[in-house]
Amino acid sequence: MTSLFVREIPRAEHLAHLRRYPDASHLQIPEWGDVKPDWLPESVGWFEDGEMVAAALVLYRPMPGTRRYLAYLPDGPAIDWRTPRLERWLDPLVAHVKRIGAFSVRIGPPLVVRHWDAATVAAGIADPDVRHLHDLPTAGIDGYALDAAERLRRLGWRRCEEDDGSGFGLGQPRYGCEIPLAGRSVADLRGALAPHWEQSLSTAEAAGVRVSWGSAADLPEFHRLYTATAAHDGFKARPLDYFRRMWKALNAEDDDRLRLYLAEYDDEVLSAALMINVGSRAWHSYAASGRRGRQLRPSSALLWRMLGDARAAGTETYDLRSITPALTEDRLLGRLHFKTGTGARAVEYLGEWELPVGSQGKVLQRALGVYLGRR
Numbered sequence: 123m124t125s126l127f128v129r130e131i132p133r134a135e136h137l138a139h140l141r142r143y144p145d146a147s148h149l150q151i152p153e154w155g156d157v158k159p160d161w162l163p164e165s166v167g168w169f170e171d172g173e174m175v176a177a178a179l180v181l182y183r184p185m186p187g188t189r190r191y192l193a194y195l196p197d198g199p200a201i202d203w204r205t206p207r208l209e210r211w212l213d214p215l216v217a218h219v220k221r222i223g224a225f226s227v228r229i230g231p232p233l234v235v236r237h238w239d240a241a242t243v244a245a246g247i248a249d250p251d252v253r254h255l256h257d258l259p260t261a262g263i264d265g266y267a268l269d270a271a272e273r274l275r276r277l278g279w280r281r282c283e284e285d286d287g288s289g290f291g292l293g294q295p296r297y298g299c300e301i302p303l304a305g306r307s308v309a310d311l312r313g314a315l316a317p318h319w320e321q322s323l324s325t326a327e328a329a330g331v332r333v334s335w336g337s338a339a340d341l342p343e344f345h346r347l348y349t350a351t352a353a354h355d356g357f358k359a360r361p362l363d364y365f366r367r368m369w370k371a372l373n374a375e376d377d378d379r380l381r382l383y384l385a386e387y388d389d390e391v392l393s394a395a396l397m398i399n400v401g402s403r404a405w406h407s408y409a410a411s412g413r414r415g416r417q418l419r420p421s422s423a424l425l426w427r428m429l430g431d432a433r434a435a436g437t438e439t440y441d442l443r444s445i446t447p448a449l450t451e452d453r454l455l456g457r458l459h460f461k462t463g464t465g466a467r468a469v470e471y472l473g474e475w476e477l478p479v480g481s482q483g484k485v486l487q488r489a490l491g492v493y494l495g496r497r
Contacts, residue, residue, distance in 0.1 A: 125170075126175070135174070140177070143200075147403075148197075149197040153371045159367070176202075179195065182219075204270075228475070237469045301467075333424050345362045351409075380398055381396065392418065394424070395410065
């Protein structure tokens, strides 16, 4: 077996690779680097016998006061995670980022470990004795993903702590929600809705809630609802310029990469969300709604339209993003109830992993954590 090596590749080469292998995460396309101004983006490729066999986006975050970096591959890299020799892929990556000056590398293997069907989750929410998704029977476990976790541990990688509250803008959710669309009709999707979801959708339809595509000019209206949602749910809102930058960056190569949807009633926008399209997958992002008109269930009408559009476009999986795995009464449980009410399955990903690089790697990891915690 020949060895692999990793080197920087031009953006155009990365984009050409994605045209041949389009099913990367939206966080692994070159355009995503333009969305994150605090990070230095680099496209890299794995080469074997002169041929590029994989590509990835690496984001570098400088360590203040040094020429060292944290190297981060969100939702990546998209390599052969089923191989018994992960080091064949990961060692060249680590060697490359070390040459750049990285003191640590963080990856997010795009693997689902476990999943639960919607009915099982609904039963768990209703049962006061069930505290966590892990208390419920799974609909499936991926042995290859479990093997990959064990191989990472043997190679010295450590699973990252989840949601450390540092404000670093780092870390993807370990638990999510996915709606399979491949091979399903609109009637199939409607029939899979939970009774409470069907009732909400019928309410919105009967009221005449209208859902349409928005444009860049509608981003301020979207942001108004988004900041209201942030205040209500207790998270820090991103500024409007972030979404303007996202719109420009993601639609630069493909003008249908990022869509804005708006749900309106009597010419007032009541709910909005972004849809990111890459390959056979769509991501439901930054869903937002205000207090007005909630009784009309605009969020149900909005998501239903987005699902229908994604299915019609050939999308195979609609990703509803993060959910709470804790089935206790808190502010996140309503979101879980809403998302799984669509018939979506709850999933547990392999999570993010990190490896210190060089003799000072562990020391600088701790120092960066302290610095970010004070910001």
